[in-house]
Amino acid sequence: MIKKDIRSIDSLKNPEELGLTPLQPLDPDNIQDFDQLLQAMEKTAFNGRSLGEALNVLEEMVSDPDCLVVGTFSGAMTVAKMGKLLCKMIDKGWINVVISTGALMAHGFIESIGLKHFKYEKHKMNDQELFKHGFNRVYDTLEPEINFMRAEDIIHQVMQGIDKHEQLSSEIICRKIGHYLDQNIPGPGILKSAYQQNIPVYIPAFTDSELALDIATHILLQQENGPTLQPEDYPPFPFNPFLDLFSYTKKITESKKTGLFTIGGGVPRNWAQQVSPFLEIASQRLENMQLPLRRFQYGVRICPEPVHWGGLSGCTYQEGVSWGKFTPREQGGKYAEVYCDATIAWPILIKGLQDRLTRKDRDR
Secondary structure, eight states, rough: OOOOOOOOOOOOOOTTTTOOOOOOOGGGGGOOSSSHHHHHHTSSSSHHHHHHHHHHHHHHHOOOOEEEEOOOEOOOOTTTHHHHHHHHHTTTSSSSSEEEOHHHHHHHHHHHHHHOOOOOOTTTOOOOHHHHHTTEEETTEEEEEEHHHHHHHHHHHHTTOOOOOBOOOOOHHHHHHHHHHHHHOOOHHHHHHHTTOOOOOOOOOTTTTHHHHHHHHHHHHHHSSOOOOOOGGOOOOOTTTTHHHHHOOOHHHHHHHEEEEESEEEEEEEHTHHHHHHHHHHHHHHHTTOOOOBBOEEEEOOOOOOOOGOSSSGGGGHHHHTOOBBBGGGTTTTTEEEOOOOHHHHHHHHHHHHHHHHHHHOOO
């Protein structure tokens, strides 16, 4: 005879006696700003709740005076016109380090010099015709080839002002571009804001970008006998990516706490996070070198990729604990992960943070 596992009435628990948190319907009549919207979403479910919880973590992270906030950015966010969100985070001091794909910074640079992107209308446009007329498509947006030509002219001007013997890295090149923008171009720009606020911008996969291609053409133009791809004819070009790694690691070791704000994933996210294993490796394997170990104590990530695909973009903060990259929640780590298109969630989150901090400043 099989004994059935049937619950008795006496075994049922009262959720209020157990201290469970009740959810609440989202009432638009009680919402006056984005902070209130996210507070209401926090009491709902699914990714709405995740976004509401993300604001709480982000507010605590940017308000912690001991926390160095690292922002990592991938995807076509500047083509998607999200550049001013990043400028706002830099200008407000909500981010202290920027790590990005080269493409995101290249398209942002184009926007910062006053050039435009345009709407792709799929029912009226043909990709072969777009190529013929110099329109590069990024999903539903067009980047005119003439934009890249104008940008290249400015990059050549920047490079001509650099001593050919100066050691360069992506951080140093981005700072020099930011300086040029600050001195010559009106209006906002990511690299301009980073330069003005003395915030480093690292592009780990630097040669995977239009900025690097422009620098490559500049290098070829310096060849004595004319441009060629023969290695023996390359002029010396002192670019050292390890300068980025050591510069970033130094900033991490000098901080008391670290937090991570991530849009997307890919190389910027992993390069930012690998600093913890690097510090551990260096301390364990190098004699006479003891470095402070650092784990991220805060984290907010917006990315649509689910964890089960196995890519770096989908890796959870909990998984990162096993690598020594993140402080476990049981030891005070505070994290929020939102599975959503960043062009939807990021503006709502930043506007909510603006509204919340403005209200708190007003109420003091």
